[in-house]
Amino acid sequence: MNALRIAGLTVTRGAGPVIRDVDLTLEPGRITALVGPNGAGKTSLLEAVSGVVPAASGTVHIGSEEITKQSRVARARRGLAHIEQGRAVFGGLTVLENLMLTARTRARADELIEAFPELEKRRDSPAALLSGGEQQMVVLARAFAARPSFLLIDEMSLGLAPVVFTRLLPMVTRFAEEGAAILLVEQFTHLALGVASDALVVSSGRVTYAGSAQGLLDSPGTLHAAYLGES
Template structure:
């Protein structure tokens, strides 16, 4: 399976760059935790990779295909999905109707509902009536139902209680075990590093650490130093 490769990526907003000269590889079956202080440019990096914002310099490849100038829709067709901050559910649709928007088969919907038993119980409920945690599950389940090869997740825990976020992490791990490459941006740094194999620390728009996540978990001093840039 192809990998996603980011080389020398720079993103500018307003007067100057918010991300400068970032290199990143997303390998099939592996989770990369993207962490760093608030305002470091993590969201801008994900948006550039998925095509939400243009790239000022550098390139993005899936395998040998240069997708740097591809539209977001074109990148999606190549297997790249991006779960943005917040809960982007279709509130007027039921849980099942939300999942059918991306699932190609009924069997796939059933498989996803097995991962989210809470949603299976609410399958005919309008998503507007679900709790915040359940709505976040719908967002994840909808992405999983599409079977993307590459999944970018931006602050999955936003607005959720830690116990709910902890409940969702094994689902992300299982998705990676099925072969997807995942880039996980998270405010709960230790939890994110705990499920990831690889880590990237971004501070002030630049990469200050790239390597195995275990290296940061085993050395709080190294993690602290990377956050300071």
Template sequence: MNTLRVNGVTVARGAGPVIRDVSLELVPGRITALVGPNGAGKTSLLEAISGVLPIASGSVHIGPHDLTRQSRVGRFRRGLAHIEQGRAVFGGLTVLENLRLTARTGEQVDQVLALFPELAKRADSPAALLSGGEQQMVVLARAFAANPAFLLIDEMSLGLAPVVFTRLLPVVSRFAAEGAAILLVEQFTHLALDIAQDAVVVSSGRVTHQGPAPDLLASPATLHTAYLGESR
């Protein structure tokens, strides 16, 4: 079973490091919630793992394969997908055409449309005409259609109504249950921890806590201390 391993990664952005010596592991079938205060470096870490940002030091591996110097496309071919903040749909393409960009087979398209019945009803509609929630579903469905082994999700709830976001959480859980390893960054910390098995807290660019997500969720004092960066 291949895992994704982040080993001592440091990322520089602008004046200096925004991520310092971070290590974590993503295991197939499990969701890891990456939490921390605003400006902690969570988005930069995801971008470094997926290849959007270069890594100053450290390494990223999937199984025996060193991805540290590979391009984002190369990492995607190894099974690593990244849903970035915002809704990056191709507005001039229909919902179905958006999904076909990443799906390898028609069966994969059918499978994700079954997960998102709202999109099945709008399959022939240009993505630009969808609501914000529907566009976010397209982004998520497009990532699922690629059937990645490892999925990074950055602020899925951004710009969504709470009812839409809570509708998507079980879909993420189901995707993990089918074997994917997921790293989830989410502003609604307690909702992220509620569906995760593992938790990593980042503060000021450093990991301040790692452990089972249920334990962190059940201990507000521990979560508060971890956010402040006072615990390792």
């Protein structure tokens, strides 16, 4: 299967770059945790990879094909999905109808609903009436329903209690086990590193650590230094 390769990626907003010279490879079946302090440039990196904002320099490839200049829609057609911050459910549609927007079959939608016990009970409820955690489950399930090859997840836990977020993580792991490459941006650093194979720490727009997620968990001093921007 193809990998997604990012080389020398720089993103500029306003007066100057917010992310500089990032190199990263997302391999099928692996989760990469992208962590760092607030304002480090994590969201800007994901937006440049998915085509929400243009890259100032650098390249993005899927396999041998460069997609750096492609539109967001074209990248999505190549199997690149991006779950942005916040919960983007269609409130007037039921849970099932939300999933049918991306699922190719009713059977696929039913399979995803059954994977989330909370959604099984609410499949015919308007999404606007769900709790924050349930809405985030709908967003995840809708993304999984499309079977993307590459999935960028930005702050899945935003507004959720840690216990709710913990219930969502096994679904991310399961999707990776099915062959997807996942880049996970998350404020609950230790929980994200706990399910990830690889880790990238960014601070002040630069990569300060790239390597094993477990290695970072096993070395609190390294994690602390990386957050402070010390390579």
